[in-house]
Amino acid sequence: MYRERLELDGRVAVVTGGSRGIGLACVTALREFGATVVIADLLDDVGRAAAESFGGGVEYVHLDVTDAAAVAEVFAGVAERHGRLDILVTSAGIANHQPSSEISREAWDAVLAVNATGTFWCAREAARHMTRGASIVAIGSMSGELANAPQRQAAYNASKGAVHLAVKSLAVEYVDAGIRVNAVAPGYIGTDLTKDGVPGEWWDDWIRRTPMQRLGSPEEVASLVAFLASDAASYLTGSIVLADGGYSAW
Ligand code: NAP
Numbered sequence: 001m002y003r004e005r006l007e008l009d010g011r012v013a014v015v016t017g018g019s020r021g022i023g024l025a026c027v028t029a030l031r032e033f034g035a036t037v038v039i040a041d042l043l044d045d046v047g048r049a050a051a052e053s054f055g056g057g058v059e060y061v062h063l064d065v066t067d068a069a070a071v072a073e074v075f076a077g078v079a080e081r082h083g084r085l086d087i088l089v090t091s092a093g094i095a096n097h098q099p100s101s102e103i104s105r106e107a108w109d110a111v112l113a114v115n116a117t118g119t120f121w122c123a124r125e126a127a128r129h130m131t132r133g134a135s136i137v138a139i140g141s142m143s144g145e146l147a148n149a150p151q152r153q154a155a156y157n158a159s160k161g162a163v164h165l166a167v168k169s170l171a172v173e174y175v176d177a178g179i180r181v182n183a184v185a186p187g188y189i190g191t192d193l194t195k196d197g198v199p200g201e202w203w204d205d206w207i208r209r210t211p212m213q214r215l216g217s218p219e220e221v222a223s224l225v226a227f228l229a230s231d232a233a234s235y236l237t238g239s240i241v242l243a244d245g246g247y248s249a250w
Contacts, residue, residue: 187244
């Protein structure tokens with residue numbers, strides 16, 4: 001009974017930002033549990049190659065989550081091609097580590113547009129095609145719950161705080177439709193997002209501040225996402241589930 005409730009056979013999933021990092025690990029986990037998965041990302045060559053590497057059951061579509069018309073088109077297209085849409089994972093995201101005194105208006109807008117508005121728009125357009133038993137899992141962040149150190153990143157944290165409250169609001173709004181909405185809030189995970197242009201001293205500091213004394217892996221986030229996407233999580237909606245190695249516990 002418990003094993004069956006984790007299975008995703010016959011379900012159709014979309015993973016935004018699924019070309020690499022946490023998103024790609026989510027694609028792999030959902031596929032392993034039986035779902036057909038659509039990667040929706042900007043990173044076309046990498047995403048297409050990733051989709052092909054599964055040898056079936058995974059396809060790639062180009063999507064900029066900040067383009068509202070394209071978002072509507074992609075979800076309508078998936079529902080039409082596959083006849084259903086059961087799972088959405090929103091992993092498309094960008095980082096910004098600028099102090100508030102230095103960030104430009106354009107950079108602030110870009111972070112909010114991808115992380116907050118993009119997540120909301122994908123959730124809302126996906127929900128139009130979902131039926132009872134569907135599940136939306138947003139990749140939020142522990143940064144939606146606390147201020148990070150040593151870096152200053154008010155824009156990123158505000159964007160993830162918005163994701164968490166949108167998740168709670170949509171969970172309540174969609175409860176009658178039988179669509180569950182939850183977020184996974186990772187701590188520091190070893191991906192290009194945390195490597196590109198990030199000083200090595202920050203990593204040392206992040207590890208020191210994490211009770212488990214290490215960064216997490218994309219797979220450790222993906223297993224939680226697969227659980228939330230499945231019927232095994234049937235009583236969870238509006239939850240922000242931290243996966244942060246204990247960072248926020250002390
Ligand atoms: P990543 O390796 O940089 O992957 C993010 C993916 O999203 C990339 O393929 C990126 O494509 C894509 N993307 C960016 N903007 C997009 C847009 N407008 N439309 C569609 N796709 C877009 O990052 P990650 O570490 O896996 O992060 C995934 C999610 O987890 C993000 O929401 C991030 O905020 C969150 N998160 C990460 C960590 C961490 O420590 N890594 C911690 C907490 C939360 P391009 O490369 O072309 O931009």
